[in-house]
Amino acid sequence: MHDHATQPTIAQRAFFALLYLSEGAPIGYIWWAMPTRLRAAGMPVEQVAALTSLLTLPWALKFLWAPAVDRLRNRRWGYRAWITLAQVLMGVTLLPLALLPLSEITGIVTLLLISHAVAAATQDVSIDALAIATIPDDAFGRVAGWMQAGMLVGRATFGGLALTAEQWIGSQAVVLILIGCIWFTLAVVWLFPLDHIKANARPDSDRTFVVALVSVFKRRATWFGLAIALIAGAGFEAVGGLMGPFLHDRGIDKESVGLFFALPVVLCMIVGSLIGGWAADRWGHKALVQSSILAIAVAIAVLVAADLNTSGIALMAAAAPIYLALGSLTASSYALFMDLTDPAIGGTQFSAFMGATNLCEVWSIALAGAIVAKTDYPIAFGCAAAISLIALPLVPFARRAHTLPK
Numbered sequence: 120m121h122d123h124a125t126q127p128t129i130a131q132r133a134f135f136a137l138l139y140l141s142e143g144a145p146i147g148y149i150w151w152a153m154p155t156r157l158r159a160a161g162m163p164v165e166q167v168a169a170l171t172s173l174l175t176l177p178w179a180l181k182f183l184w185a186p187a188v189d190r191l192r193n194r195r196w197g198y199r200a201w202i203t204l205a206q207v208l209m210g211v212t213l214l215p216l217a218l219l220p221l222s223e224i225t226g227i228v229t230l231l232l233i234s235h236a237v238a239a240a241t242q243d244v245s246i247d248a249l250a251i252a253t254i255p256d257d258a259f260g261r262v263a264g265w266m267q268a269g270m271l272v273g274r275a276t277f278g279g280l281a282l283t284a285e286q287w288i289g290s291q292a293v294v295l296i297l298i299g300c301i302w303f304t305l306a307v308v309w310l311f312p313l314d315h316i317k318a319n320a321r322p323d324s325d326r327t328f329v330v331a332l333v334s335v336f337k338r339r340a341t342w343f344g345l346a347i348a349l350i351a352g353a354g355f356e357a358v359g360g361l362m363g364p365f366l367h368d369r370g371i372d373k374e375s376v377g378l379f380f381a382l383p384v385v386l387c388m389i390v391g392s393l394i395g396g397w398a399a400d401r402w403g404h405k406a407l408v409q410s411s412i413l414a415i416a417v418a419i420a421v422l423v424a425a426d427l428n429t430s431g432i433a434l435m436a437a438a439a440p441i442y443l444a445l446g447s448l449t450a451s452s453y454a455l456f457m458d459l460t461d462p463a464i465g466g467t468q469f470s471a472f473m474g475a476t477n478l479c480e481v482w483s484i485a486l487a488g489a490i491v492a493k494t495d496y497p498i499a500f501g502c503a504a505a506i507s508l509i510a511l512p513l514v515p516f517a518r519r520a521h522t523l524p525k
Contacts, residue, residue: 132262133265137307138269140304145297147275147276150278157170161222170232174232180240181243185470188248199249207305216228243470244469248469260395263449263451266453273300281293345471348472350507352448358438360480361496361500388446389446392446392447393446394447395447399455404454407454408448408451408455411447415507416505418440419503423501426497460472
Protein backbone atom coordinates (compact mmCIF):
# COMPACT_ATOMS: atom_id res chain seq x y z
CA MET A 120 0.00 0.00 0.00
CA HIS A 121 1.33 3.43 -0.95
CA ASP A 122 0.33 5.76 1.84
CA HIS A 123 2.38 8.61 0.48
CA ALA A 124 2.05 7.98 -3.24
CA THR A 125 3.37 10.73 -5.45
CA GLN A 126 0.47 12.59 -7.00
CA PRO A 127 0.91 12.93 -10.77
CA THR A 128 -0.43 16.25 -12.05
CA ILE A 129 -3.52 16.42 -14.23
CA ALA A 130 -1.31 17.81 -17.00
CA GLN A 131 1.06 14.84 -16.78
CA ARG A 132 -1.77 12.34 -16.90
CA ALA A 133 -3.42 14.20 -19.79
CA PHE A 134 -0.10 14.28 -21.65
CA PHE A 135 0.30 10.50 -21.64
CA ALA A 136 -3.43 10.01 -22.29
CA LEU A 137 -3.08 12.16 -25.41
CA LEU A 138 -0.03 10.21 -26.56
CA TYR A 139 -1.95 6.97 -26.12
CA LEU A 140 -4.91 8.45 -27.98
CA SER A 141 -2.55 9.09 -30.89
CA GLU A 142 -1.63 5.37 -30.63
CA GLY A 143 -5.19 4.12 -30.33
CA ALA A 144 -6.64 6.20 -33.16
CA PRO A 145 -4.69 4.57 -36.02
CA ILE A 146 -4.93 1.12 -34.38
CA GLY A 147 -8.70 1.47 -34.24
CA TYR A 148 -8.88 2.59 -37.85
CA ILE A 149 -6.52 -0.04 -39.24
CA TRP A 150 -7.69 -3.00 -37.16
CA TRP A 151 -11.42 -2.21 -37.05
CA ALA A 152 -12.44 0.20 -39.83
CA MET A 153 -9.92 -0.59 -42.57
CA PRO A 154 -10.90 -4.28 -42.98
CA THR A 155 -14.47 -3.14 -43.69
CA ARG A 156 -13.24 -0.63 -46.29
CA LEU A 157 -11.03 -3.21 -47.99
CA ARG A 158 -13.83 -5.75 -48.15
CA ALA A 159 -16.18 -3.12 -49.58
CA ALA A 160 -13.52 -2.28 -52.19
CA GLY A 161 -13.62 -5.89 -53.39
CA MET A 162 -10.68 -7.50 -51.58
CA PRO A 163 -11.45 -11.19 -50.90
CA VAL A 164 -12.31 -11.87 -47.29
CA GLU A 165 -9.43 -14.33 -46.87
CA GLN A 166 -6.98 -11.62 -47.96
CA VAL A 167 -8.56 -9.13 -45.58
CA ALA A 168 -8.21 -11.62 -42.72
CA ALA A 169 -4.61 -12.43 -43.66
CA LEU A 170 -3.68 -8.73 -43.82
CA THR A 171 -5.34 -7.99 -40.48
CA SER A 172 -3.38 -10.82 -38.86
CA LEU A 173 -0.16 -9.62 -40.47
CA LEU A 174 -0.64 -6.11 -39.12
CA THR A 175 -0.65 -7.40 -35.53
CA LEU A 176 2.86 -8.83 -35.84
CA PRO A 177 4.80 -5.56 -35.33
CA TRP A 178 3.16 -5.12 -31.91
CA ALA A 179 3.98 -8.70 -30.96
CA LEU A 180 7.58 -8.45 -32.22
CA LYS A 181 8.42 -4.87 -31.26
CA PHE A 182 10.72 -6.08 -28.47
CA LEU A 183 13.17 -7.14 -31.22
CA TRP A 184 14.01 -3.55 -32.18
CA ALA A 185 13.10 -1.92 -28.85
CA PRO A 186 16.79 -2.08 -27.75
CA ALA A 187 17.55 0.53 -30.41
CA VAL A 188 15.08 2.92 -28.76
CA ASP A 189 16.64 2.27 -25.35
CA ARG A 190 20.29 2.55 -26.38
CA LEU A 191 20.42 5.01 -29.27
CA ARG A 192 19.78 8.07 -27.15
CA ASN A 193 21.79 11.13 -26.17
CA ARG A 194 21.12 14.69 -25.12
CA ARG A 195 19.95 15.67 -28.61
CA TRP A 196 18.19 12.46 -29.57
CA GLY A 197 16.00 11.14 -26.79
CA TYR A 198 12.59 9.58 -26.39
CA ARG A 199 10.87 12.66 -27.81
CA ALA A 200 12.92 12.34 -30.98
CA TRP A 201 11.99 8.66 -31.33
CA ILE A 202 8.30 9.51 -30.85
CA THR A 203 8.59 12.30 -33.43
CA LEU A 204 10.25 10.09 -36.02
CA ALA A 205 7.65 7.36 -35.50
CA GLN A 206 4.68 9.72 -35.72
CA VAL A 207 5.98 11.47 -38.83
CA LEU A 208 6.33 8.09 -40.54
CA MET A 209 2.89 7.04 -39.28
CA GLY A 210 1.34 10.04 -41.01
CA VAL A 211 3.40 9.73 -44.20
CA THR A 212 2.42 6.08 -44.70
CA LEU A 213 -1.27 7.03 -44.39
CA LEU A 214 -1.11 10.02 -46.78
CA PRO A 215 -1.77 7.96 -49.95
CA LEU A 216 -4.98 6.70 -48.33
CA ALA A 217 -6.03 10.31 -47.75
CA LEU A 218 -5.11 11.64 -51.19
CA LEU A 219 -6.13 8.81 -53.52
CA PRO A 220 -9.18 6.54 -53.80
CA LEU A 221 -8.56 3.15 -52.25
CA SER A 222 -9.26 1.45 -55.58
CA GLU A 223 -6.19 3.15 -57.10
CA ILE A 224 -3.71 1.99 -54.45
CA THR A 225 -4.95 -1.52 -53.71
CA GLY A 226 -1.67 -2.92 -55.00
CA ILE A 227 0.45 -1.08 -52.44
CA VAL A 228 -1.99 -0.81 -49.55
CA THR A 229 -0.43 -3.84 -47.81
CA LEU A 230 3.04 -2.26 -47.92
CA LEU A 231 1.67 1.06 -46.66
CA LEU A 232 -0.19 -0.49 -43.75
CA ILE A 233 2.69 -2.75 -42.68
CA SER A 234 5.07 0.23 -42.78
CA HIS A 235 2.59 2.19 -40.71
CA ALA A 236 2.27 -0.66 -38.20
CA VAL A 237 6.06 -0.87 -37.72
CA ALA A 238 6.24 2.91 -37.14
CA ALA A 239 3.26 2.76 -34.76
CA ALA A 240 4.78 -0.12 -32.78
CA THR A 241 8.01 1.90 -32.48
CA GLN A 242 5.99 4.87 -31.23
CA ASP A 243 4.43 2.55 -28.65
CA VAL A 244 7.85 1.41 -27.43
CA SER A 245 9.07 5.02 -27.17
CA ILE A 246 6.03 6.29 -25.26
CA ASP A 247 6.14 3.41 -22.79
CA ALA A 248 9.87 3.89 -22.23
CA LEU A 249 9.36 7.64 -21.69
CA ALA A 250 6.62 6.95 -19.14
CA ILE A 251 8.75 4.48 -17.21
CA ALA A 252 11.70 6.90 -17.23
CA THR A 253 9.76 9.96 -16.01
CA ILE A 254 6.72 8.90 -13.96
CA PRO A 255 7.30 8.39 -10.21
CA ASP A 256 7.17 4.68 -9.40
CA ASP A 257 4.22 5.00 -7.03
CA ALA A 258 2.15 6.86 -9.64
CA PHE A 259 2.36 4.20 -12.37
CA GLY A 260 -1.18 2.96 -11.77
CA ARG A 261 -2.96 6.28 -12.14
CA VAL A 262 -1.02 7.30 -15.23
CA ALA A 263 -1.51 3.83 -16.77
CA GLY A 264 -5.26 4.23 -16.22
CA TRP A 265 -5.29 7.53 -18.08
CA MET A 266 -3.14 6.07 -20.85
CA GLN A 267 -5.62 3.26 -21.38
CA ALA A 268 -8.51 5.71 -21.35
CA GLY A 269 -6.82 7.71 -24.11
CA MET A 270 -6.16 4.54 -26.10
CA LEU A 271 -9.81 3.48 -25.84
CA VAL A 272 -11.14 6.89 -26.89
CA GLY A 273 -8.87 6.83 -29.95
CA ARG A 274 -9.91 3.30 -30.90
CA ALA A 275 -13.61 3.96 -30.44
CA THR A 276 -13.49 7.21 -32.40
CA PHE A 277 -11.53 6.01 -35.42
CA GLY A 278 -12.44 2.34 -35.21
CA GLY A 279 -16.20 2.62 -34.96
CA LEU A 280 -17.40 6.19 -35.47
CA ALA A 281 -15.10 6.66 -38.47
CA LEU A 282 -17.17 4.32 -40.63
CA THR A 283 -20.28 6.33 -39.81
CA ALA A 284 -18.50 9.63 -40.50
CA GLU A 285 -17.44 8.40 -43.93
CA GLN A 286 -21.08 8.59 -45.03
CA TRP A 287 -21.00 12.39 -44.65
CA ILE A 288 -17.41 13.52 -45.24
CA GLY A 289 -15.90 10.61 -47.19
CA SER A 290 -13.22 8.08 -46.31
CA GLN A 291 -10.30 10.22 -47.51
CA ALA A 292 -11.35 13.10 -45.23
CA VAL A 293 -11.49 10.69 -42.29
CA VAL A 294 -7.90 9.60 -42.96
CA LEU A 295 -6.81 13.25 -43.19
CA ILE A 296 -8.36 13.89 -39.78
CA LEU A 297 -6.57 10.81 -38.45
CA ILE A 298 -3.22 12.09 -39.77
CA GLY A 299 -3.97 15.48 -38.22
CA CYS A 300 -4.61 13.78 -34.88
CA ILE A 301 -1.28 11.95 -35.08
CA TRP A 302 0.73 15.01 -36.12
CA PHE A 303 -1.00 17.43 -33.75
CA THR A 304 0.45 15.57 -30.80
CA LEU A 305 3.97 16.31 -32.07
CA ALA A 306 3.61 19.88 -30.83
CA VAL A 307 2.48 18.61 -27.44
CA VAL A 308 5.41 16.18 -27.29
CA TRP A 309 7.90 19.03 -27.57
CA LEU A 310 6.06 21.76 -25.67
CA PHE A 311 5.09 19.76 -22.62
CA PRO A 312 7.62 20.25 -19.79
CA LEU A 313 8.68 16.75 -18.74
CA ASP A 314 10.13 16.02 -15.35
CA HIS A 315 13.73 14.87 -15.20
CA ILE A 316 14.67 11.51 -16.63
CA LYS A 317 15.49 9.06 -13.85
CA ALA A 318 19.22 8.71 -13.34
CA ASN A 319 19.18 4.95 -13.87
CA ALA A 320 17.38 5.38 -17.21
CA ARG A 321 20.61 6.56 -18.88
CA PRO A 322 23.10 3.71 -19.39
CA ASP A 323 26.45 5.42 -19.96
CA SER A 324 27.94 2.80 -22.28
CA ASP A 325 27.11 -0.16 -24.47
CA ARG A 326 28.58 -2.45 -21.84
CA THR A 327 26.34 -1.03 -19.12
CA PHE A 328 23.32 -1.42 -21.39
CA VAL A 329 24.15 -5.04 -22.23
CA VAL A 330 24.80 -5.85 -18.56
CA ALA A 331 21.42 -4.35 -17.64
CA LEU A 332 19.70 -6.34 -20.39
CA VAL A 333 21.29 -9.63 -19.38
CA SER A 334 20.72 -8.99 -15.68
CA VAL A 335 17.02 -8.25 -16.11
CA PHE A 336 16.35 -11.49 -17.94
CA LYS A 337 18.22 -13.42 -15.27
CA ARG A 338 15.82 -12.22 -12.60
CA ARG A 339 13.09 -14.59 -11.53
CA ALA A 340 10.69 -11.64 -11.19
CA THR A 341 10.99 -10.96 -14.92
CA TRP A 342 9.91 -14.49 -15.78
CA PHE A 343 7.10 -14.40 -13.24
CA GLY A 344 5.96 -11.16 -14.89
CA LEU A 345 6.01 -12.79 -18.32
CA ALA A 346 4.04 -15.76 -16.97
CA ILE A 347 1.44 -13.43 -15.47
CA ALA A 348 1.16 -11.55 -18.77
CA LEU A 349 0.73 -14.84 -20.60
CA ILE A 350 -1.99 -16.25 -18.30
CA ALA A 351 -3.80 -13.58 -16.26
CA GLY A 352 -5.89 -12.20 -19.10
CA ALA A 353 -7.10 -15.57 -20.42
CA GLY A 354 -10.62 -15.11 -19.08
CA PHE A 355 -11.40 -11.71 -20.51
CA GLU A 356 -9.48 -12.34 -23.75
CA ALA A 357 -11.55 -15.44 -24.47
CA VAL A 358 -14.83 -13.75 -23.57
CA GLY A 359 -13.94 -10.51 -25.33
CA GLY A 360 -12.77 -12.28 -28.47
CA LEU A 361 -15.96 -14.33 -28.74
CA MET A 362 -18.47 -11.84 -27.30
CA GLY A 363 -19.73 -10.77 -30.72
CA PRO A 364 -20.41 -14.30 -31.97
CA PHE A 365 -21.83 -15.23 -28.53
CA LEU A 366 -24.39 -12.41 -28.54
CA HIS A 367 -25.25 -13.08 -32.18
CA ASP A 368 -25.81 -16.78 -31.50
CA ARG A 369 -28.07 -15.82 -28.59
CA GLY A 370 -30.35 -13.98 -31.02
CA ILE A 371 -29.15 -10.39 -30.63
CA ASP A 372 -29.03 -8.43 -33.91
CA LYS A 373 -25.72 -7.10 -35.17
CA GLU A 374 -26.78 -3.44 -34.84
CA SER A 375 -27.39 -3.92 -31.12
CA VAL A 376 -24.10 -5.78 -30.77
CA GLY A 377 -22.28 -2.94 -32.53
CA LEU A 378 -23.89 -0.36 -30.25
CA PHE A 379 -22.93 -2.45 -27.22
CA PHE A 380 -19.26 -2.44 -28.25
CA ALA A 381 -19.23 1.24 -29.24
CA LEU A 382 -20.72 2.64 -26.03
CA PRO A 383 -21.15 0.46 -22.89
CA VAL A 384 -18.03 -1.65 -23.47
CA VAL A 385 -15.74 1.33 -24.09
CA LEU A 386 -17.27 3.32 -21.22
CA CYS A 387 -16.88 0.43 -18.78
CA MET A 388 -13.27 -0.11 -19.78
CA ILE A 389 -12.44 3.59 -19.39
CA VAL A 390 -14.08 3.80 -15.96
CA GLY A 391 -12.41 0.54 -14.90
CA SER A 392 -9.00 1.79 -16.06
CA LEU A 393 -9.24 5.09 -14.19
CA ILE A 394 -10.59 3.59 -10.96
CA GLY A 395 -8.29 0.57 -11.15
CA GLY A 396 -5.21 2.72 -11.74
CA TRP A 397 -6.04 4.93 -8.77
CA ALA A 398 -6.77 1.95 -6.53
CA ALA A 399 -3.58 0.19 -7.61
CA ASP A 400 -1.44 3.12 -6.49
CA ARG A 401 -3.34 3.39 -3.23
CA TRP A 402 -3.49 -0.27 -2.20
CA GLY A 403 -0.67 -1.80 -4.20
CA HIS A 404 -0.24 -2.88 -7.81
CA LYS A 405 -0.02 -6.58 -7.02
CA ALA A 406 -3.11 -6.50 -4.80
CA LEU A 407 -5.17 -4.88 -7.54
CA VAL A 408 -3.92 -7.32 -10.16
CA GLN A 409 -5.07 -10.22 -8.00
CA SER A 410 -8.38 -8.54 -7.16
CA SER A 411 -9.03 -7.78 -10.83
CA ILE A 412 -8.30 -11.36 -11.91
CA LEU A 413 -10.77 -12.61 -9.31
CA ALA A 414 -13.34 -9.97 -10.29
CA ILE A 415 -13.17 -11.01 -13.94
CA ALA A 416 -13.61 -14.68 -13.02
CA VAL A 417 -16.64 -13.84 -10.87
CA ALA A 418 -18.11 -11.62 -13.60
CA ILE A 419 -17.68 -14.41 -16.14
CA ALA A 420 -19.46 -16.80 -13.76
CA VAL A 421 -22.34 -14.31 -13.51
CA LEU A 422 -22.52 -14.11 -17.32
CA VAL A 423 -22.56 -17.90 -17.60
CA ALA A 424 -25.39 -18.08 -15.03
CA ALA A 425 -27.30 -15.31 -16.82
CA ASP A 426 -26.97 -17.22 -20.09
CA LEU A 427 -29.19 -19.92 -18.58
CA ASN A 428 -32.03 -17.55 -17.68
CA THR A 429 -31.88 -14.32 -19.69
CA SER A 430 -31.40 -12.99 -23.20
CA GLY A 431 -31.19 -9.76 -25.17
CA ILE A 432 -30.36 -6.57 -23.30
CA ALA A 433 -30.26 -8.39 -19.97
CA LEU A 434 -27.51 -10.64 -21.28
CA MET A 435 -25.47 -7.65 -22.45
CA ALA A 436 -25.99 -6.03 -19.05
CA ALA A 437 -24.61 -9.18 -17.43
CA ALA A 438 -21.53 -8.96 -19.67
CA ALA A 439 -20.77 -5.30 -18.93
CA PRO A 440 -19.04 -5.87 -15.53
CA ILE A 441 -16.44 -8.04 -17.27
CA TYR A 442 -15.24 -4.99 -19.17
CA LEU A 443 -15.23 -2.88 -16.00
CA ALA A 444 -12.95 -5.43 -14.33
CA LEU A 445 -10.92 -5.68 -17.54
CA GLY A 446 -10.12 -1.97 -17.36
CA SER A 447 -8.94 -2.42 -13.78
CA LEU A 448 -6.74 -5.39 -14.66
CA THR A 449 -5.24 -3.55 -17.63
CA ALA A 450 -4.23 -0.49 -15.60
CA SER A 451 -2.99 -2.43 -12.56
CA SER A 452 -1.09 -5.05 -14.57
CA TYR A 453 0.60 -2.37 -16.68
CA ALA A 454 1.63 -0.64 -13.46
CA LEU A 455 3.00 -3.94 -12.15
CA PHE A 456 4.98 -4.51 -15.36
CA MET A 457 6.36 -0.96 -15.06
CA ASP A 458 7.45 -1.86 -11.52
CA LEU A 459 9.38 -4.84 -12.88
CA THR A 460 10.96 -2.85 -15.71
CA ASP A 461 14.46 -1.46 -15.41
CA PRO A 462 14.31 2.12 -16.79
CA ALA A 463 17.67 1.57 -18.51
CA ILE A 464 15.97 -0.88 -20.87
CA GLY A 465 12.39 0.33 -20.40
CA GLY A 466 11.32 -0.04 -24.01
CA THR A 467 12.77 -3.52 -24.41
CA GLN A 468 11.60 -5.09 -21.17
CA PHE A 469 8.13 -3.55 -21.17
CA SER A 470 7.69 -4.55 -24.83
CA ALA A 471 8.44 -8.14 -23.83
CA PHE A 472 5.67 -8.01 -21.24
CA MET A 473 3.28 -6.55 -23.81
CA GLY A 474 4.26 -9.24 -26.30
CA ALA A 475 3.30 -11.86 -23.74
CA THR A 476 -0.12 -10.24 -23.29
CA ASN A 477 -0.60 -10.39 -27.07
CA LEU A 478 0.25 -14.10 -27.00
CA CYS A 479 -2.31 -14.55 -24.21
CA GLU A 480 -4.95 -13.13 -26.53
CA VAL A 481 -3.91 -15.47 -29.34
CA TRP A 482 -3.92 -18.76 -27.40
CA SER A 483 -6.93 -18.04 -25.20
CA ILE A 484 -9.23 -17.09 -28.08
CA ALA A 485 -8.04 -20.07 -30.13
CA LEU A 486 -8.62 -22.43 -27.19
CA ALA A 487 -12.04 -20.99 -26.40
CA GLY A 488 -13.07 -21.21 -30.04
CA ALA A 489 -12.07 -24.88 -30.18
CA ILE A 490 -14.04 -25.62 -27.01
CA VAL A 491 -17.13 -23.80 -28.32
CA ALA A 492 -16.99 -25.87 -31.50
CA LYS A 493 -17.29 -29.08 -29.42
CA THR A 494 -19.48 -27.88 -26.53
CA ASP A 495 -20.86 -24.37 -25.96
CA TYR A 496 -19.87 -20.87 -24.88
CA PRO A 497 -20.39 -21.28 -21.09
CA ILE A 498 -17.89 -24.15 -20.88
CA ALA A 499 -15.34 -22.26 -23.00
CA PHE A 500 -15.70 -19.10 -20.92
CA GLY A 501 -15.49 -21.06 -17.67
CA CYS A 502 -12.33 -22.91 -18.74
CA ALA A 503 -10.58 -19.68 -19.74
CA ALA A 504 -11.53 -18.00 -16.46
CA ALA A 505 -10.24 -21.00 -14.50
CA ILE A 506 -6.89 -20.88 -16.33
CA SER A 507 -6.52 -17.16 -15.55
CA LEU A 508 -6.74 -17.97 -11.83
CA ILE A 509 -3.42 -19.84 -12.14
CA ALA A 510 -1.78 -16.40 -12.25
CA LEU A 511 -2.92 -15.56 -8.70
CA PRO A 512 -0.15 -17.40 -6.80
CA LEU A 513 2.45 -16.06 -9.24
CA VAL A 514 1.77 -12.39 -8.53
CA PRO A 515 3.53 -12.20 -5.11
CA PHE A 516 6.79 -13.33 -6.75
CA ALA A 517 6.75 -10.38 -9.18
CA ARG A 518 8.91 -8.16 -7.00
CA ARG A 519 9.92 -4.71 -8.21
CA ALA A 520 13.57 -4.17 -8.95
CA HIS A 521 14.65 -0.79 -10.30
CA THR A 522 18.40 -1.19 -10.30
CA LEU A 523 20.98 -0.62 -12.96
CA PRO A 524 23.88 -3.08 -12.62
CA LYS A 525 27.33 -1.57 -12.39
